Amino acid sequence: MAVGRSWSYAVAILASLAVVSCAQTDDPCKAKSRVVADDKYCDKYWECENGQAVQYDCPNGLVFAGKHRGVTEGCDYPWRSNYCEYPKVQINPPIGTEHCDWLYGIFGHETSCTRYWTCWNGTATEQLCIGGLLYNENAHSCDWPENVDGCQKHPLCNEDPNGNVPLGKSCNRYWQCQGGYPRLQRCPAMLVFDRRSLRCVVPPTDECEIPTTTLSPQEEEENSRPGQQQKRPEYPDGQPGRQRARN
Known part of the structure; x- marks a missing residue:
């Protein structure tokens, strides 16, 4: 009889703890999205299932960003859009593999x-x-x-840190070194890059005739500038599934 009362008391204690834990965050079953962020941990969130609040973990290294946001399952990189600001923290420890501090x-x-x-x-x-x-x-x-701090000057600019350098076989694009770092440049319309004088001149030169107005695939690829959003590469494992951690 005493054992039965003790067991019932323990169940009551656990139930009350679960209610307190859920009370610390918004009730997802009352939210329009049916999903809400955890109030303490960036990498956890709550979802309404069958009228009950169920807690989930984001994939290792990601944090909750909101339903239909982020790179997968509503989770995103913690540094993007300040998804993990103080006093919230990531509670799950990093799982490292070769070259990866976290799985994602x-x-x-x-x-x-x-x-x-x-x-x-x-x-x-x-x-x-x-x-x-x-x-x-x-x-x-x-x-x-x-x-970028801590990196050596680019080898393309070893001879002249502020000079111009030919770009492969291109007739209208070239590297312009600025303080030892190369930047991709294009000659003005109807001019070509002269490999002898290392400047844009009126054609023809020994290598180039009248330049075309279209870019080669190589030049299109090299025409990259900072500030563009990075494309997420294709991965052999596809999209990750949610890691469930029911409370």
Whole structure:
């Protein structure tokens, strides 16, 4: 008899704790979206299921961004749009794999300033900054070199830190070195880049006739500028499923 009363008392205590835990955040069953953020932890959220509030975890390294937002299942990178601001914190510890501090995220390369890693479910994919840009650890994207601390000058500009350098076989595009860092430039209309004088001149030159008005696929790829949103690469594992952590 005493054992039965003790067990009933324990169940009552657990039930009251569950009610208190749920009371600390908005009731998702009263929300129009049926999903709400946890009030303490960025990487947790609540969803209404069968009239009950159920807690979920975002994939490791991501935080709750709102229903139909983020890179997957309403979760996004913590640094994007300030989804994880003080006093909220991430409660789940990082799960690291090769090149990845968390299972999901964007991380700097160990040995290169022009490369970085995108991690999706623990699988790292190497990415390359083009157009003379370097990876900015703070912005989590490719950026102008002067905004990136700790990287060496680009080898393209070794001979002249403020000179011009030919771009492959292109007739109207070239590298312009500024303080040791290259920036992609285009000659004005109807001019071509002269590899001898290293400036834009009236054609023809030894290598180029009248320039075309269209870009080659290589030039289109290299015509990249900071501030553009990064495209999320395709990943072999596809979209991750939600990690459920019922309370």
